[in-house]
Amino acid sequence: MIFINSIGSITPNKTIENGHFQCVEPLYKELINPIQLRRMSRILKMGLGASTICIQNLPESKIDAIIVGTGLACILDLEKFLFTVLEGNEQSLSPIPFINSTHNTVAAQIAFMHKITGYSNTFCGADSFDSALADAILLLNEDANQVLIGGIDEYSEYHFFMNSEEHDLKNAQFGEGAIFFILEKELKDNSFAQLIGVHSFLTKNKKCNNNLFEIIKTEITLFLKKYELELTDIEIFVSGKNGNCFSDDIYDILQRDFFPHSDTLQFKHLCGEYMTSTAFAMEHTARHLSNCTEKYALIYNHFNLVNHSIILMKTSK
Amino acid sequence: MIEEELIEQLKSQIIESLSLEDVSPSDFDADTPLFVEGLGLDSIDAIELILLLEKKYGIKIEDPKQRREVLKSVRTMANLILNNKQHDIANK
Amino acid sequence: MTLLTNNTNRVFITGFGIISSIGCGESDTFKILQEKRTTFRKVTFLETALTQFPVAEVNKSNHDLTLLASLSDNEHYSRTFLLGIIAAQQAMQMAGLKTLEGIVAATTVGGIDLFERSYKKLIDSNYSAQNKQQIAFSLDISDCTEKIADYFGIRSNVSTISTACSSSANSLITGARMIRSGLVNKILAGGMDALSLFSLNGFNSLEILSDTGCRPFDQQRNGITIGEGAAFLVLESEKSAKNKKIYGEIVGYANRNETFHQTAPSPNGDGIAMTMKQALKIAEINPESIDYINAHGTGTLMNDLSEGNAIKTVFKENIPPISSTKGFTGHTLAAAGAIEAVLCLLSLKKQKLLPNLNLENVTQELSFNPVTEMKDAKINYILSNSIGFGGANSSLIIKKV
Numbered sequence: 001m002i003f004i005n006s007i008g009s010i011t012p013n014k015t016i017e018n019g020h021f022q023c024v025e026p027l028y029k030e031l032i033n034p035i036q037l038r039r040m041s042r043i044l045k046m047g048l049g050a051s052t053i054c055i056q057n058l059p060e061s062k063i064d065a066i067i068v069g070t071g072l073a074c075i076l077d078l079e080k081f082l083f084t085v086l087e088g089n090e091q092s093l094s095p096i097p098f099i100n101s102t103h104n105t106v107a108a109q110i111a112f113m114h115k116i117t118g119y120s121n122t123f124c125g126a127d128s129f130d131s132a133l134a135d136a137i138l139l140l141n142e143d144a145n146q147v148l149i150g151g152i153d154e155y156s157e158y159h160f161f162m163n164s165e166e167h168d169l170k171n172a173q174f175g176e177g178a179i180f181f182i183l184e185k186e187l188k189d190n191s192f193a194q195l196i197g198v199h200s201f202l203t204k205n206k207k208c209n210n211n212l213f214e215i216i217k218t219e220i221t222l223f224l225k226k227y228e229l230e231l232t233d234i235e236i237f238v239s240g241k242n243g244n245c246f247s248d249d250i251y252d253i254l255q256r257d258f259f260p261h262s263d264t265l266q267f268k269h270l271c272g273e274y275m276t277s278t279a280f281a282m283e284h285t286a287r288h289l290s291n292c293t294e295k296y297a298l299i300y301n302h303f304n305l306v307n308h309s310i311i312l313m314k315t316s317k
Numbered sequence: 318m319i320e321e322e323l324i325e326q327l328k329s330q331i332i333e334s335l336s337l338e339d340v341s342p343s344d345f346d347a348d349t350p351l352f353v354e355g356l357g358l359d360s361i362d363a364i365e366l367i368l369l370l371e372k373k374y375g376i377k378i379e380d381p382k383q384r385r386e387v388l389k390s391v392r393t394m395a396n397l398i399l400n401n402k403q404h405d406i407a408n409k
Numbered sequence: 410m411t412l413l414t415n416n417t418n419r420v421f422i423t424g425f426g427i428i429s430s431i432g433c434g435e436s437d438t439f440k441i442l443q444e445k446r447t448t449f450r451k452v453t454f455l456e457t458a459l460t461q462f463p464v465a466e467v468n469k470s471n472h473d474l475t476l477l478a479s480l481s482d483n484e485h486y487s488r489t490f491l492l493g494i495i496a497a498q499q500a501m502q503m504a505g506l507k508t509l510e511g512i513v514a515a516t517t518v519g520g521i522d523l524f525e526r527s528y529k530k531l532i533d534s535n536y537s538a539q540n541k542q543q544i545a546f547s548l549d550i551s552d553c554t555e556k557i558a559d560y561f562g563i564r565s566n567v568s569t570i571s572t573a574c575s576s577s578a579n580s581l582i583t584g585a586r587m588i589r590s591g592l593v594n595k596i597l598a599g600g601m602d603a604l605s606l607f608s609l610n611g612f613n614s615l616e617i618l619s620d621t622g623c624r625p626f627d628q629q630r631n632g633i634t635i636g637e638g639a640a641f642l643v644l645e646s647e648k649s650a651k652n653k654k655i656y657g658e659i660v661g662y663a664n665r666n667e668t669f670h671q672t673a674p675s676p677n678g679d680g681i682a683m684t685m686k687q688a689l690k691i692a693e694i695n696p697e698s699i700d701y702i703n704a705h706g707t708g709t710l711m712n713d714l715s716e717g718n719a720i721k722t723v724f725k726e727n728i729p730p731i732s733s734t735k736g737f738t739g740h741t742l743a744a745a746g747a748i749e750a751v752l753c754l755l756s757l758k759k760q761k762l763l764p765n766l767n768l769e770n771v772t773q774e775l776s777f778n779p780v781t782e783m784k785d786a787k788i789n790y791i792l793s794n795s796i797g798f799g800g801a802n803s804s805l806i807i808k809k810v
Contacts, residue, residue, distance in 0.1 A: 098607075115668050124551050
């Protein structure tokens, strides 16, 4: 069994600025050594900050592995460096935004700061947090005892182009966040919830569009079957509804056809839409479950109707 | 520009270009070693300081050995800039 | 923690594909290795001001690559995707598979080349919103992986790993662990990266590009030569690979953080030393069993010294034959681990040690002489190292079956 025993997060907490959800950031100087802090971009500070809070929240932690899921990683640094080059400047460039924009920078800096010499991996893309979670479960089934896993993404101009008129994400508000968890095989007094499983799938092919809802329903049913559960066992349905009239249908359909008996929990009104929002959903659900008794919760989320993820959780007590 | 003025100017520019938020110009003097035991800068900072000399003072240094000499302290950097100016004037 | 599991399904390699500056496919690639021919040249297909640095470019235009992949021309195909799909097609064909249960792909820049050549269209009002999205999506590096997954009809277990220069070593390790634990029975794993303005300028800003062509382990080495390419391996469990031709077995692997510096490795190579030791432990073999080391050997002052010292630490007096093949392929970034794994498979198959190019005087600090000629040898176990930014070290051990 796998338990969520610590959480550290830097999230928007409903804060909307400049038309998107924006993280409320702590005073980093209290969390990160100023010498390290000086070269860090915002997303790096968010990632380091959230992971440090997570580690501090679990005294005597001895972390075996760091796994990060990030949709676009340090996209602002990447844009900064790339646009300088694209404007024709190919000489005398500062290396810092290039170094920072390496996708595994957050994982590497966490390892560096906390002197964690074990396993480290970084997954990218819209279901990267879910891939990271699957890897964490695999590690804990190998011989890891304590895994630090996080989902991080920052808002950038990139979203502006994705949000253009014909696009699926129309009407949804974008967001961001840095959320870290410590997963362990041991139930502790401070356990938030139990993590049972994760499954993600891709419906990129246009052929999928004709029977998209059927595909999603089948995947959820098969996933639950793996754990010998019925739809009626799910008492909390966590829905990734984001306010987009074109792609929210599936959440309503699932609620109506699959989970009419369940309580529904939403989360994107708190954090907005972004690639690793399932990390936020996992935090939100874990905190909710920590006050419940004997309940199963199922998170279903899709990004852009292409990347789908299902996370199954349960109360720990 | 006299050496002392240039040294103060360089200190501020170093603090700014390396984002040394918690360091003030009075925290180090002209002869404090910039790397390892002094300000504790590293190889990435060295590249930034070379870029600073290039962008603000028009001085390009390629030779790694000369770089090490120049980046020893704020004074060695200032001396290079002053010598370079004298060269410029002499050449004009 | 050693990544050991109670479930120990064996991990067989039943297919592989490769495209790099030294050729497309197994036979072209081996021919250049045999001829010890350099393919470094002035950059041709990428428009850049940095022409003073030789590169290891795949000698095919995007149009030619599209034809090679039997795809119809599409201005929104990135070069990284094209390289990736070609290597993946070869691997799948060799394994005799149409589809499989997952894909773990590695890339550092993804489709950034598409963004670089078309970003001006983002502000062109005549260009449709849908086309703009295609360009913007290229900054999501997982887009290449998803396109390959879609091509082979793979729906689940699709993931993209990006850990700098050790990326595809990690995709192979992740794929191998998934097979070993019984999660899947057959999976495609590898990496891809095209030359881009972003990486060329990035490494130039760090002042580590060689202006002569990289010279791994040479006393006069002066930096890396960036290359491009892709390689994919089909990994199958013993059950799934039954009655199939097997090209090698992944028996050991390790992934560790060094935690020494943000970009530089430690001079002693403590990180890569502990990684090699752990891979040997998982493979349950002694260092003496290793018959050949395919080193990361990038040709920078620090990397080769650090890796060389680590090899001395692990192998002591019995250092096996070593070479870095980056003098052939250049440093293909996220593709490097997978490309080098394929070169190791060729080494196993032909029972030949691969030569290290551009080596005149071996680094004085190191006590070994890399192999400089293609030589016959009895090769059972090969160790391959990958070292990335931020101390991301990985090692793989491949065995002849």
